[in-house]
Amino acid sequence: MICFSSIYLKSMEFTTAEPFLHKGLLQSFELTKYILKTNVYPREPSPLKELREVTAKHPGNFMSTTPDSGQLMGMLLKLINAKKTIEIGVYTGYSLLLTALSIPHDAMIIAIDPNKETYEIGLPIIQKAGVEHKINFIESQALPFNQLNSSSFVSFQQKDNEGSFDFAFVDADKENYLNYHERLLKLVKVGGLIVFDNTLWGGTVAQPEEAVSEDRKESRRSIIEFNNSVSIDQRIEIALTPSGDGLTICRRIR
Ligand code: SAM
Numbered sequence: 001m002i003c004f005s006s007i008y009l010k011s012m013e014f015t016t017a018e019p020f021l022h023k024g025l026l027q028s029f030e031l032t033k034y035i036l037k038t039n040v041y042p043r044e045p046s047p048l049k050e051l052r053e054v055t056a057k058h059p060g061n062f063m064s065t066t067p068d069s070g071q072l073m074g075m076l077l078k079l080i081n082a083k084k085t086i087e088i089g090v091y092t093g094y095s096l097l098l099t100a101l102s103i104p105h106d107a108m109i110i111a112i113d114p115n116k117e118t119y120e121i122g123l124p125i126i127q128k129a130g131v132e133h134k135i136n137f138i139e140s141q142a143l144p145f146n147q148l149n150s151s152s153f154v155s156f157q158q159k160d161n162e163g164s165f166d167f168a169f170v171d172a173d174k175e176n177y178l179n180y181h182e183r184l185l186k187l188v189k190v191g192g193l194i195v196f197d198n199t200l201w202g203g204t205v206a207q208p209e210e211a212v213s214e215d216r217k218e219s220r221r222s223i224i225e226f227n228n229s230v231s232i233d234q235r236i237e238i239a240l241t242p243s244g245d246g247l248t249i250c251r252r253i254r
């Protein structure tokens with residue numbers, strides 16, 4: 001399942017020089033470029049730069065995690081010294097590669113996506129960067145998790161996996177964000193982080209529904225429901241940052 005449509009593609013604004021760059025939530029090419037050019041691109045590891053350039057040629061390129069959000073996630077991973085991580089929604093692997101580059105040599109990532117073809121676009125770069133050994137890619141929908149039968153996969157039913165993950169990143173079907181949240185809260189340890197991407201959904205969460213294009217309405221509703229729910233969830237601390245398309249950082253506290 002690929003979460004984009006031609007209508008959405010047409011609605012994104014691209015420059016010809018930088019087909020991958022859009023205004024983002026800032027609604028300003030200038031400010032977006034300023035952030036990227038002053039602080040993000042000069043520090044972006046070369047494998048990530050290479051993956052970004054390869055992904056730019058793919059029609060779904062706008063799905064990639066934005067480099068500024070990537071920079072923030074890389075810092076979070078290092079701050080909590082993450083060793084056991086899980087990612088739902090891989091695409092060509094920008095967030096996956098940045099995770100692999102940010103965690104120690106003996107750390108691991110379970111990466112789930114039903115689309116292996118797009119994962120394989122980035123795989124040669126992941127291999128060249130010498131971090132493939134950290135990744136266990138599972139070609140599957142993440143829900144229902146009990147469909148996953150790989151012995152190396154951690155089922156939510158398996159008690160010994162509960163509370164064992166340091167970090168989770170969710171960037172897949174928005175309709176299931178609350179389902180992922182409930183399940184990941186069991187897997188992630190107290191003090192661990194669950195990060196959700198696209199939680200401002202192009203700014204549409206603050207617009208009246210009638211102003212939103214048809215193809216974005218359903219996911220918008222799910223994101224609004226998710227945002228409302230986590231905002232009162234006493235099991236976590238949260239920070240909703242306007243980085244990229246909105247990044248909600250949840251820290252499990254109980
Ligand atoms: N994090 C990625 C990156 O940095 O490039 C972008 C992920 S992209 C926005 C969404 C991905 O979620 C797609 O590759 C799609 O195949 C995947 N996806 C869609 N439904 C899914 C599901 N039910 N379980 C897991 N992945 C899913």
Ligand code: CA
Nearest residue numbers: 063171197198
């Ligand atoms: Ca995303």
